[in-house]
Amino acid sequence: MVKCCSAIGCASRCLPNSKLKGLTFHVFPTDENVKRKWVLAMKRLDVNAAGIWEPKKGDVLCSRHFKKTDFDRSTPNIKLKPGVIPSIFDPPSHLQEHSYSVMDSPKKLKQKLDHVISELEDTKKSLRNVLDREKRFQKSLRKTIRELKDECLISQETANRLEAFCWECCQESIKRDYIS
Numbered sequence: 001m002v003k004c005c006s007a008i009g010c011a012s013r014c015l016p017n018s019k020l021k022g023l024t025f026h027v028f029p030t031d032e033n034v035k036r037k038w039v040l041a042m043k044r045l046d047v048n049a050a051g052i053w054e055p056k057k058g059d060v061l062c063s064r065h066f067k068k069t070d071f072d073r074s075t076p077n078i079k080l081k082p083g084v085i086p087s088i089f090d091p092p093s094h095l096q097e098h099s100y101s102v103m104d105s106p107k108k109l110k111q112k113l114d115h116v117i118s119e120l121e122d123t124k125k126s127l128r129n130v131l132d133r134e135k136r137f138q139k140s141l142r143k144t145i146r147e148l149k150d151e152c153l154i155s156q157e158t159a160n161r162l163e164a165f166c167w168e169c170c171q172e173s174i175k176r177d178y179i180s
Helices: 032-042 106-150 156-179
Strands: 025-027 060-062
Touching: 106 156
Parallel strands: none
Antiparallel strands: 025 060
């Protein structure tokens, strides 16, 4: 059975000519602390278990996820130095926002959430200000239309049409600029 790299988005497979291409494959450490660090570095979630992905026996990571300095090249068989953690993960863009590819730490996600909430509050405040300005504008416009009608400069029918037209224009403007 051909082993494949366990990193999200990595297509490396352990084939007979892989080593000739400089590609090596490494099983997950048996030391639980180091293994946990590898898994956390991968930022991979298990979609079925709704938690962090856990490697199975025989799961591997390819050498593309380690720095060159992470390898012991003093022997014919290239090995990882003890305790190194994989650090090179570049998931494809179409997976960056998927639920099983965690890109940020909880602290960074909290900062992003706080920023979005702050922007939402600012937008709500801005919308309230626009709606208040709109009400003042409508009030002023109605007063002007009433004065024009009272001074017999426009007919009742024209006044009604102007009010209806202004109301529709204002509503369309609000929908176009602030709701859509």
